[in-house]
Amino acid sequence: MGEPERPRISVLHVDDEPGLAETAAGFLRHENGGFSVETVTSASEGLERLDDGFDCVVSDYDMPEMNGIEFLKAVRASYPDLPFVLFTGKGSEEIASEAISAGVSDYLQKRGGTERYALLANRITNLVAKHRAEAGLQRRVRQQAAVADLGQYALTGCGLDALFERAVEAVSRGLGTEYSKVLEYRPATDDLLLRAGVGWQPGLVGEAAVGAGEESQAGYTLQTEEPVVVADLRTETRFSGPPLLLEHGVVSGISVIIGTPEDPWGVLGTHTTERRAFTEDDITFVRSVANILTDAIEREELERDLRQAEQRYQTLLENFPDGGMFLFDDDLRYLVARGEGLDVLGLAPDDMEGKTLEEVFPPNVVERQEPKYRAALDGEEQVWTQEYHGRQYQVYALPVTASGDGERLGMVVSQEITGARSE
Structure with a gap:
């Protein structure tokens, strides 16, 4: 198996000596094949290039017009978290202290030999990895907050x-x-x-x-x-x-x-x-x-379907005033029993409300009605003709609503049709 592909890292290198800048860039690319290094020779040019989107800035200290510390402060004004390495041949405790106060990410002195570039490449890699991890964490927190806010708004x-x-x-x-x-x-x-x-x-x-x-x-x-x-x-x-x-x-x-x-x-x-x-x-x-x-x-x-269903069922009730209306739940327990149809059955509301289908009616009736009730709870309207004491009734079993806890409800509405088709 080959080595895993290294993450791409774009570096802006600022050094007023073009030869040294290109040499450093070459060493960095050699140390890490994932590096993309752009070089500029002044801090002002570096500021112009920042919007191109770099992962890290490496800068010399001793430069004309604007030194490395001044450049760092200008970068921090727009990019407070961007990794910034001061890589300078002119080092002192005073410069290091000033760089730290200005928000430098790392401070490294130039020295002879290639080992210094290997160290610089390692520092850049670690700084960018840390910055990406922190940025990723902040982004996840913002995203999670956005999801929570949207859910509440919904x-x-x-x-x-x-x-x-x-x-x-x-x-x-x-x-x-x-x-x-x-x-x-x-x-x-x-x-x-x-x-x-x-x-x-x-x-x-x-x-x-x-x-x-x-x-x-x-x-x-x-x-x-x-x-x-x-x-x-x-x-x-x-x-x-x-x-x-x-x-x-x-x-x-x-x-x-x-x-x-x-x-x-x-x-x-x-x-x-x-x-x-x-x-x-x-x-x-x-x-x-x-x-x-x-x-x-x-x-x-x-909710739209339920509004439409309730309007439809209200219309049914208004047009079937001499029938009956029974509201039942998922256990086939009657919640409401109203209408003249109760008289036909020889029942009162108290005889049905709070009781199940099989507690109210004999087994042969339960056997015929239960599949229709179940189908209505599943959203399928049921219509059939039923005879009570020699009188014909049109019976409708309909889905009515669902409460917030997921409970399903159904309704049975009946209308006498005796003699309606005799003409």
Whole structure:
């Protein structure tokens, strides 16, 4: 087996002597094949290059215009945690003390021989590893806080549109990505509508759609159980990039299903224009947000269905005033028994309420009715004709509601139809 690949580390080396800077860069690359070293010859040029995104800065001390300590202070003003090594041939306790006070990460004197460069490479590697670990921990803490906040917000009854907006903002902020989106799957048109998003061109949210086939990242995500991570869309072979991503210069990203592969609601995705290696924590973060959205959507759909069901059942009661209405729970225990239908059965509310089906009716009735009651609890409306004392009744067994603890309820409504079909 070969050696494990070393992590990539980008270094900005500032030294006013070009020859020494290039020599140091060559030694560093030799000591660690994962090093990428850029050299500049002045602190002012170094400040201009910082936004290019380096993992570590190595600087000489004795430089014109701005010495290494002054350069360090300027770096700390914008990048308080960036690893910074003062690598100087002019060393003293006074300089070392001043560097420490200014926030230097490490202090190393130049000396003859290659051993000093090996030591510098080791110091850089350790500093960057520590910085990345600390940054990763802080990022995880922020992500976990964002998930907790979003979960609490989802319970406030904020509505799906508001929740989607907060979700995409949380994902982009938690991962530092330019784009995030919630796509809703539309089976009728076999595409995914951009319901909410961050970073997209004006007018696209609520209007733009991508294909739901496996040729797009979102469509591919619909077919998978695991998150889809793209390191570089330009070299991706599992699917092609849809116009929505290509026109925005997307390179890397994560997408996860909202819902399940068997019953997908849509896709949550986040993207960046830079090549990015996402961590397992990043993937878990996006997946956690998608899970919150899934729960909220299921809850919204359930509440909508229940509202519709209750309206429908109220209509039934209003149109069947001379029938009966029985409310029962998952144990087939009657919670409410009302209506003139009770008189037909020769019962009073107290004879039924608080008792189970088999406690009220004889075995032959229980045998016929129990499957219908169970089917109603499972969400399947049941309709049948029943004769009582020579009179015909239309009987409906219906799902009614589910309480917050998951309890299922059902309703039985009856209406006399004796003679209704004799004409």
